[in-house]
Amino acid sequence: LPHVRPGRNSAPLGRSRPTLPVRHPEGHYEIHIGDGALKHVGSTLRANGAPFGSRVAVVSNPVVAPLYAAQVEASLRRAELAPFICQMPDGERHKTLATVALLYEQFLAGELDRRDTVLALGGGVTGDVAGYAAAAYMRGVRLAQVPTSLLAMVDSSVGGKTGVDLPQGKNLVGAFKQPALVMIDPQVLSTLPAEEFRSGMAELIKHGVIADAELFVELERAAGQTTGMADLIARSLRVKIEVVQEDPFEQGRRAVLNLGHTVGHALEPLSEFTLRHGEAVSIGMAAAARIAVELGKAEAGLPERIESVLSAWGLPARCPSFDADAILAAMTRDKKKQGRAVRWILPRAIGQVEIVADVTPSIVKGVLRNLGARGGA
Ligand SMILES: NC(=O)c1ccc[n+]([C@@H]2O[C@H](COP(=O)([O-])OP(=O)(O)OC[C@H]3O[C@@H](n4cnc5c(N)ncnc54)[C@H](O)[C@@H]3O)[C@@H](O)[C@H]2O)c1
Numbered sequence: 001l002p003h004v005r006p007g008r009n010s011a012p013l014g015r016s017r018p019t020l021p022v023r024h025p026e027g028h029y030e031i032h033i034g035d036g037a038l039k040h041v042g043s044t045l046r047a048n049g050a051p052f053g054s055r056v057a058v059v060s061n062p063v064v065a066p067l068y069a070a071q072v073e074a075s076l077r078r079a080e081l082a083p084f085i086c087q088m089p090d091g092e093r094h095k096t097l098a099t100v101a102l103l104y105e106q107f108l109a110g111e112l113d114r115r116d117t118v119l120a121l122g123g124g125v126t127g128d129v130a131g132y133a134a135a136a137y138m139r140g141v142r143l144a145q146v147p148t149s150l151l152a153m154v155d156s157s158v159g160g161k162t163g164v165d166l167p168q169g170k171n172l173v174g175a176f177k178q179p180a181l182v183m184i185d186p187q188v189l190s191t192l193p194a195e196e197f198r199s200g201m202a203e204l205i206k207h208g209v210i211a212d213a214e215l216f217v218e219l220e221r222a223a224g225q226t227t228g229m230a231d232l233i234a235r236s237l238r239v240k241i242e243v244v245q246e247d248p249f250e251q252g253r254r255a256v257l258n259l260g261h262t263v264g265h266a267l268e269p270l271s272e273f274t275l276r277h278g279e280a281v282s283i284g285m286a287a288a289a290r291i292a293v294e295l296g297k298a299e300a301g302l303p304e305r306i307e308s309v310l311s312a313w314g315l316p317a318r319c320p321s322f323d324a325d326a327i328l329a330a331m332t333r334d335k336k337k338q339g340r341a342v343r344w345i346l347p348r349a350i351g352q353v354e355i356v357a358d359v360t361p362s363i364v365k366g367v368l369r370n371l372g373a374r375g376g377a
């Protein structure tokens, strides 16, 4: 991985307003991060291509819209844009083609045109659905991402992946659709439910483990203190940006972002989705660190360091008492369907990972049992 430079911005935590540039195959865009950023959505969108008087379809849901849509609408109007609100139902189970169709009806009713903009105001579900709708509406219209969950801020709003689920599985239909702008206002995290905050923290911490040892040290120091989120979000995003810039279409290196997801993806369905995605990834990161030690790739103290940061931020490192064989089977089932072997992303040290294809089942099961899974030798 390329070295991720520490932020240019050395203002005290919580005081900075970083702007991060992102390159992609068709051009580039900016991510603006700062407390109060919602107030500047309109002017920033104008500065990033939305023409005078053009319409903005603000896509949100019944949870987020009552909290933040009025602020966003006012900011758009001040910038002489013409916003209208489009509603979609809340929740992963509505991340569907039917919801996309519902948005198209509202776009047409609002006379959204080719020169206009779709603005996603919400968590990762809103961003994925609105982004996918924007990719195909009139063969593609401008997209602005205004992520309001921590997961959407540090993960899903950047990288260009959009899409919906099918009854057969998650994210089976989608498109690469790059935004023209991403606006992040960490103040909106004050209304995010605690379990959603934790879930997003898992991905934020993951980025530190993958490629930014200094971010990891900040996370050790801050240990659960949620002031100064703007800086932590910016540092975490830098890691994701570096990776997706190098591999925009997910052909290789982007796999490192799956740290913790090999085990995590298996635990989610086994828990009948009582484990949140981030919690499952958290346990998965602990497992990956322990496997790295077993293989002699990492020093003995690494898992403990990772696990103590995870628990400082309210995340689990212990595995529920599922059967180790069942976890292993769930991991391989996915991959067999795609005709691929399970690939492990293993931390060698804080800020450094390696992709490993051949970890023996007995090592994996041994580690899972040490973390709390059941099952004989
Ligand atoms: N496109 C990508 O690259 C990518 C990457 C990772 C995840 N994802 C997708 O992201 C989705 C998960 O995103 P998520 O965790 O944000 O879930 P989500 O969008 O369902 O948001 C979680 C809950 O928090 C609410 N919420 C959001 N912001 C809030 C705020 N500021 N105050 C109060 N409530 C708020 C939402 O309405 C929802 O009820 C999944 O569908 C996943 O597949 C996509």
Ligand SMILES: [Zn+2]
Pocket (backbone or CB within 6 Å): 203, 261, 277, 281
């Ligand atoms: Zn994830």
